[in-house]
Amino acid sequence: MKRGLAVYAVAIYAFLHLPLLILAVFSVNASRFTAWQGFSLHWYAAMFADRDLLESAGNSLAIAVASMALSTAIGTLAAYALWKRASNWLAGGLYLSLVTPEIVTGVSLLALFQWAFRYVNFRLGMHTVILAHVSFSIAYVVVVVLARLRGFDPALEEAAQDLGATEFAAFGRVTLPYLAPAIAAAAMLAFTISIDDYVITSLVAGVDSQTLPMVIYAMARRGVSPVLNAVSTTIVVLLGTLVLLSERLRRA
Amino acid sequence: MTRLRTIFATPAAALMLVTIAVPAGIIGVYSILNRGAYGGVELPWTLENYSRLIDPLYGGIFVRSLALAAAATALCILLGFPLALFIAHSGTRKNLYLSLVILPFWTSFLIRLYAWMFLLRDTGLINTVLQSLGVIRQPLPLLYNNGAVLLGLVYGFLPFAVLPIYAILERLDKSLLEAAADLGARPIAVLTRVTLPLCAPGIGAAAILVFVPSLGTYITSDLLGGSKTILIGNLVQNQFTTARDWPFGAAVSIVLMIVAVLLMFTVRRRGEELL
Numbered sequence: 438m439k440r441g442l443a444v445y446a447v448a449i450y451a452f453l454h455l456p457l458l459i460l461a462v463f464s465v466n467a468s469r470f471t472a473w474q475g476f477s478l479h480w481y482a483a484m485f486a487d488r489d490l491l492e493s494a495g496n497s498l499a500i501a502v503a504s505m506a507l508s509t510a511i512g513t514l515a516a517y518a519l520w521k522r523a524s525n526w527l528a529g530g531l532y533l534s535l536v537t538p539e540i541v542t543g544v545s546l547l548a549l550f551q552w553a554f555r556y557v558n559f560r561l562g563m564h565t566v567i568l569a570h571v572s573f574s575i576a577y578v579v580v581v582v583l584a585r586l587r588g589f590d591p592a593l594e595e596a597a598q599d600l601g602a603t604e605f606a607a608f609g610r611v612t613l614p615y616l617a618p619a620i621a622a623a624a625m626l627a628f629t630i631s632i633d634d635y636v637i638t639s640l641v642a643g644v645d646s647q648t649l650p651m652v653i654y655a656m657a658r659r660g661v662s663p664v665l666n667a668v669s670t671t672i673v674v675l676l677g678t679l680v681l682l683s684e685r686l687r688r689a
Numbered sequence: 690m691t692r693l694r695t696i697f698a699t700p701a702a703a704l705m706l707v708t709i710a711v712p713a714g715i716i717g718v719y720s721i722l723n724r725g726a727y728g729g730v731e732l733p734w735t736l737e738n739y740s741r742l743i744d745p746l747y748g749g750i751f752v753r754s755l756a757l758a759a760a761a762t763a764l765c766i767l768l769g770f771p772l773a774l775f776i777a778h779s780g781t782r783k784n785l786y787l788s789l790v791i792l793p794f795w796t797s798f799l800i801r802l803y804a805w806m807f808l809l810r811d812t813g814l815i816n817t818v819l820q821s822l823g824v825i826r827q828p829l830p831l832l833y834n835n836g837a838v839l840l841g842l843v844y845g846f847l848p849f850a851v852l853p854i855y856a857i858l859e860r861l862d863k864s865l866l867e868a869a870a871d872l873g874a875r876p877i878a879v880l881t882r883v884t885l886p887l888c889a890p891g892i893g894a895a896a897i898l899v900f901v902p903s904l905g906t907y908i909t910s911d912l913l914g915g916s917k918t919i920l921i922g923n924l925v926q927n928q929f930t931t932a933r934d935w936p937f938g939a940a941v942s943i944v945l946m947i948v949a950v951l952l953m954f955t956v957r958r959r960g961e962e963l964l
Contacts, residue, residue, distance in 0.1 A: 442778070442809070443773060444777075446771075449768060449772050450789055453789070453790070454789070454793065455805035456844075457793070457804050458806065460800075460807055471812055471814055471817045510700075511700045515699050515701030518694045527705065529703070529960075530702070530710065531708070534762075536901065536953040537950075538710075538905025538949055540905055540907040540922040540926055540942075544716070544925055544928075545713060548715045548719060548929075549707075549708070549711060572708035574905065575705075578703075629795055630795075640930075657803045657912060673797065684788055
């Protein structure tokens with residue numbers, strides 16, 4: 438039974454990983470067709486020459502960094518608050534943000550922004566995308582940070598306070614350093630889900646805030662293209678590295 | 690003591706209020722209004738958006754969405770359970786094997802769907818290989834149908850099935866399995882009569898974790914299903930963009946949200962806490 442299970446596992450892992458590996462192989466294929474014609478970095482060169490791609494990648498990066506910073510800060514504080522004392526309202530809100538189908542989150546935020554624009558002079562743009570990303574990233578940050586807090590001994594904080602540290606100083610100099618790996622892991626996850634999101638982003642983005650997934654989506658809908666193979670491979674390699682790093686930190 | 694806690698919780702609470710509670714309220718209100726002349730919404734109040742949900746025009750979309758989500762759920766559990774079993778029994782390599790399941794989950798769903806477009810299209814790798822081997826003459830219509838969407842769902846959500854089942858298997862009291870074996874149960878009997886029943890909560894959680902996102906999926910059906918396979922997610926998107934019927938889109942969203950919350954709540958109740 439054990440051997441059968443191992444063979445089975447290999448098959449499933451192949452199913453999970455082969456499609457991307459094949460894409461990577463064909464991203465360095467000289468031909469634009471599905472036949473191997475020799476190694477070439479042509480499509481990578483074309484990728485770096487594509488202004489739409491570069492511009493949207495810049496937007497995505499800016500949005501992801503902003504969203505990562507904000508959601509990590511807000512989420513870490515919220516996790517600490519929830520660890521101190523459970524709050525059904527806050528946990529419920531976070532839970533809701535986690536379970537609501539993306540398309541529903543997207544149209545809800547679109548409705549919110551359209552409604553708010555009647556009263557404030559704003560338009561859809563980078564800021565609305567960042568707000569949306571922070572909103573759906575926080576729950577992930579809370580999950581990761583809270584998991585680490587569960588292994589934290591509150592007596593350490595109390596000891597610091599007994600020794601004269603203020604509540605805030607005890608948090609900053611005892612708890613926060615202990616949480617550092619989880620916070621770093623959470624930040625990387627927040628970055629990843631922000632830079633990956635298409636569904637919500639496409640609904641709340643303005644004309645000047647096209648993100649990389651939006652450009653990729655438009656390309657994919659037009660059909661398969663070798664440049665897109667190169668773009669995909671680049672993103673998967675970069676994000677994969679980030680995720681593995683984050684996983685390692687989470688287990689630290 | 691409580692002051693710091695309150696200060697720390699405030700930004701998140703404010704954000705959840707503004708970006709989760711208020712939008713849900715707005716969608717709720719829109720769902721009982723009429724469609725405005727230029728998009729948007731108008732009074733008077735109406736329940737017509739909800740009664741339209743049972744219109745045969747949309748019935749097909751709901752049935753197809755439910756059927757695909759159910760099929761994806763069943764397949765993910767069938768495929769995921771043995772894998773979870775494998776990981777749980779793999780000793781020191783556990784973390785590596787687990788990472789191999791988690792990794793694709795975090796690396797761009799969009800790109801992974803695109804990879805399948807690359808494989809499945811008429812001039813894609815599968816058809817090209819089959820044709821050059823002489824197995825087929827004409828390319829098989831692998832892309833843009835329900836089957837392709839189902840494949841995309843299983844591919845995308847398999848980790849959701851593996852993880853909760855693995856979590857239960859990992860905590861399973863191994864002595865129970867040994868006891869069954871000592872009492873003469875064969876490995877297959879231990880599996881079906883001890884392991885499987887004990888895993889029921891994990892399987893339940895897995896079912897819901899796969900079913901909910903499958904039911905609300907949007908990009909899988911859009912990219913792999915083409916224009917023929919419209920699902921609930923596409924219906925919602927369409928009402929808010931091209932069709933400009935926000936009240937109806939809002940009603941569909943509310944139903945989808947309620948289904949998601951109720952199902953997820955049962956997972957949470959059973960102690961599979963995410964938060």
